[in-house]
Amino acid sequence: MPGTLHCVVVTPEQTALDQTAEFVALPLFDGEIGIAPNHSPLIGRLGYGEMRVKSGGTTKTLYVDGGFVEVAGNVVSVFTNRAVPAAKIDGSAAETQLANAIRHPASTPGQLEIRDRQIAQARAQIRIARRARL
Amino acid sequence: MAKARALDKRRKSIRNIRKITRTMELIARAKYKKAMDRALAATAYTQRVTQVVARLAEAGLAVSHPLLEAHEKVENAALLVLTANRGLCGGYNGGVIRIATPRYQELKASIPHLRLEISGKRGIAGLKYRNVKIDETYLQFNDQPKFEEVEPIATRFLNDYATGKLDRLDVAYTKFISTSKQTAVVETLLPLGSLGGDEPAAKPGAKSGEAKSDQTQYEFLPSAESILKEVVPMSFKIRLFKCFLDAAVSEQIARMVAMKSATENASEMIRDLSMTYNRARQSQITGEIMEIIGGVEALKGT
Numbered sequence: 126m127p128g129t130l131h132c133v134v135v136t137p138e139q140t141a142l143d144q145t146a147e148f149v150a151l152p153l154f155d156g157e158i159g160i161a162p163n164h165s166p167l168i169g170r171l172g173y174g175e176m177r178v179k180s181g182g183t184t185k186t187l188y189v190d191g192g193f194v195e196v197a198g199n200v201v202s203v204f205t206n207r208a209v210p211a212a213k214i215d216g217s218a219a220e221t222q223l224a225n226a227i228r229h230p231a232s233t234p235g236q237l238e239i240r241d242r243q244i245a246q247a248r249a250q251i252r253i254a255r256r257a258r259l
Numbered sequence: 260m261a262k263a264r265a266l267d268k269r270r271k272s273i274r275n276i277r278k279i280t281r282t283m284e285l286i287a288r289a290k291y292k293k294a295m296d297r298a299l300a301a302t303a304y305t306q307r308v309t310q311v312v313a314r315l316a317e318a319g320l321a322v323s324h325p326l327l328e329a330h331e332k333v334e335n336a337a338l339l340v341l342t343a344n345r346g347l348c349g350g351y352n353g354g355v356i357r358i359a360t361p362r363y364q365e366l367k368a369s370i371p372h373l374r375l376e377i378s379g380k381r382g383i384a385g386l387k388y389r390n391v392k393i394d395e396t397y398l399q400f401n402d403q404p405k406f407e408e409v410e411p412i413a414t415r416f417l418n419d420y421a422t423g424k425l426d427r428l429d430v431a432y433t434k435f436i437s438t439s440k441q442t443a444v445v446e447t448l449l450p451l452g453s454l455g456g457d458e459p460a461a462k463p464g465a466k467s468g469e470a471k472s473d474q475t476q477y478e479f480l481p482s483a484e485s486i487l488k489e490v491v492p493m494s495f496k497i498r499l500f501k502c503f504l505d506a507a508v509s510e511q512i513a514r515m516v517a518m519k520s521a522t523e524n525a526s527e528m529i530r531d532l533s534m535t536y537n538r539a540r541q542s543q544i545t546g547e548i549m550e551i552i553g554g555v556e557a558l559k560g561t
Contacts, residue, residue: 137304137406137500138297154489155481168314169480170489191489193311197477204307206410206496235421 128162216254223247277525291511342382349517
């Protein structure tokens with residue numbers, strides 16, 4: 126089939142996903158990006174959120190925890206700290222992280238940044254976990 | 260018969276020990292293979308990160324980041340020592356402790372606040388024996404350290420470094436150089452000296468990537484600076500994770516080698532003991548025969 130993507134997801138421990146896909150949606154740092162075949166070369170910074178890989182009518186959903194995406198020549202390589210299938214996300218752990226992060230006082234820009242990151246991570250996980258349960 | 264029986268008993272117990280050491284060797288070998296696979300997976304990941312850095316450099320971006328710069332005053336430092344939870348692995352733990360102790364004393368003398376963090380029961384016991392105050396201990400790292408477990412530690416160090424609570428981080432661990440060579444080293448991880456993989460294996464990979472990408476113009480989203488901001492903490496996390504992986508692989512190799520030589524020694528001892536046992540038995544038989552002959556001779560005389 127002309128124009129399919131090859132999607133590879135690597136974490137420091139393992140290759141989480143290595144398959145062909147028709148469409149890949151990724152959470153970039155400042156919004157979602159959709160990558161169809163023959164996309165122009167790109168390096169993007171990932172945010173925390175949901176990654177969808179569409180192939181042959183089925184969609185796989187993963188939570189990706191920051192990292193980068195590199196698109197070149199119909200190969201989408203994602204490298205992230207963690208890639209968790211939507212069904213395996215621990216929603217309650219994310220809830221506690223969110224609660225802790227909100228409670229934690231932040232007075233300097235550095236601390237603020239850390240808190241924002243924790244909140245973003247937790248919220249994204251909760252969102253995906255909720256959607257997976259529906 | 261007493262001496263011969265004692266020898267036989269000893270030989271039996273050595274045989275049992277040999278069985279145990281041989282099994283331990285096999286287990287260590289299996290674990291080593293697994294740990295090695297994981298280390299290789301991590302190397303693939305490191306190479307990709309290095310590649311991104313290379314692309315960024317191509318785009319004409321000056322690589323600078325707070326993590327790369329040393330703080331002006333070094334008042335808070337941390338020393339992380341990675342040892343094993345178990346013994347019976349030759350000089351593995353001893354080597355790390357031996358190299359970590361002088362560094363600890365050196366840092367203690369020059370820096371007012373020093374935290375000492377140790378992973379592994381053996382290191383904790385070894386340094387407690389030397390009367391060193393330990394601030395934090397980790398026991399959860401076994402033969403397969405998980406990135407999820409290392410990451411919180413890395414994040415804590417990063418956060419402390421960013422907020423000025425930490426000015427320097429040293430890690431003492433056993434570096435895996437090749438299957439036949441591992442050495443205990445102390446490395447300074449914060450401030451990060453350079454980006455990307457410190458191992459030379461990652462560099463040729465990055466270079467070939469560079470050559471290929473000559474024609475391709477990459478689009479950076481949201482911006483090259485923003486990517487750089489993320490790449491630096493990430494490469495720190497990977498480096499720390501790599502330390503843990505190296506330590507795990509080296510531990511298994513050390514145990515494999517130690518158990519192998521233990522098995523060989525046991526075999527040698529069994530051989531020696533068998534010889535002594537046979538000799539003792541033979542001399543006893545000879546002695547008995549002599550007694551009988553002596554008795555017969557004595558009867559003849561009367």
